[in-house]
Amino acid sequence: MKTSLDCIPCLLRQTLEAARLVSTDTTMHEQVLRSVLFWTGEMDLSQSPPAMAQRIHRRLREVSGVDDPYREAKNRWNHLAMELLPALKDQIESSNDPLLMAARLAITGNIIDMGISANLTESNVRQAVEQAMIAPFFGEEDLFREAVARAKSILYLADNAGEIAFDRLLIEQLSPERVTLVVRGAPVINDATLIDARAVGLDKIVEVIDNGSDAPGTILDDCHQEFRHRFATSDMIIAKGQGNFETLSNEPGNLFFLFKVKCPLTAVHVNRPLGMQMLMKSKLGGTL
């Protein structure tokens, strides 16, 4: 997805929210906001929104001098999600359709996105989990089920800390031995890195690699060779979150996007309302 003009006010709002989260120094907030105003003023709009977010969050880390400003928040979200897990596992095990139920819970976990709002609360997450199975849902579950049945190798692109515990529920349904989990190569917003994969025990059940990039999405050119090779050769790719959708929706491959529609432009792009939980096959997707 290209960056729309509507993304720009939103990126600036996010910049300010993030700056306030990483520091209380108002001079720093102003300094970062002014940098972003100049960058967006000359931005190449054919880039996806996560490319600008990557640049913004690099700047925030540089100016604040903190390598991983969301670390504490990420720990908190992982902890909360792990608390919720046993009850959710029970729900999945007693379900008629454990694969779909796990997928829907994994999508529900996508609410834990501090790029969209730095003010997300525990109660927002608990409420989303309670409503997981009644929330508006667009699912190409038959295509998904079929791809899962056929794939020998599945590349699972994680999105956020906290959410990654919900991903574990789905990965457990996928026969973990064929799954490789991919996390970001370095901290950006509350996106999951290796620390988070370990925090929710995913390193114990699947191979975990990082993609070498600090973009809050998957910008292939910015990822290291090993990841790009896996991306090109895996039988099936499951990409979590709107950032991965925004950066990969124009890539060919047997790709499935699992995310919550969080912005009006993505809503238009997928032709579904805001808030919709999506399980969709890439329009450019091949089959096995």
Place this chain on the structure above:
Amino acid sequence: MKTSLDCIPCLLRQTLEAARLVSTDTTMHEQVLRSVLFWTGEMDLSQSPPAMAQRIHRRLREVSGVDDPYREAKNRWNHLAMELLPALKDQIESSNDPLLMAARLAITGNIIDMGISANLTESNVRQAVEQAMIAPFFGEEDLFREAVARAKSILYLADNAGEIAFDRLLIEQLSPERVTLVVRGAPVINDATLIDARAVGLDKIVEVIDNGSDAPGTILDDCHQEFRHRFATSDMIIAKGQGNFETLSNEPGNLFFLFKVKCPLTAVHVNRPLGMQMLMKSKLGGTL
């Protein structure tokens, strides 16, 4: 009021909304938005938000080649407001407190502000009018009543087209012979100019002058000498709308602000919730 960092994403959103309202040319939208990104990047934040809005709307008029892009909308709002007037006059005449009722209706009319949202509908306005007397209200009506009783000359600073018809209701209660109505010196957003004062017949009952400026507020340094003289010498000044509040809240004078709180920063500034209808005396205000 100074410009806050939070104003910047909002000014950019408004720029885009306004650009789309004045033209369907997306290249033009991008061009204007990029200009505003550069300006806000180097903006002096000690200026009030209407100073940047003035610059943005000048640019929109220049790039679109349309002198008064909101003219049609302004005519429509004037027309709607004039339709509502007879019933509102009856309400005032049968009221126990016609002055306060007229003031509250004048504040209600402040909803007709296309700077805040270009998507305001007729039904929003009709609903606001129906709820005018039950809407949350902060009123220093005793101070207001007293000032009205004493003043020999009242300068009434109008805000928007449409709203100016509601102002007529209040002006009729003020003994019009001592009132001078002030409108903007040139078109900006849907702010009222001489055309609008005439459209609602105010030129028939009071002296009408313009302030010489195209800012969506009252930036004294930008107004012509005649207006500044009137501002300095009038016994009482009634300033309508948030733009006038933002630009005049630090000016001394026997000033009363009548407006609806439309942004979270103004809400903090006046220590009242968003949506509140305000009738407040300037904190720097003198008395007669």
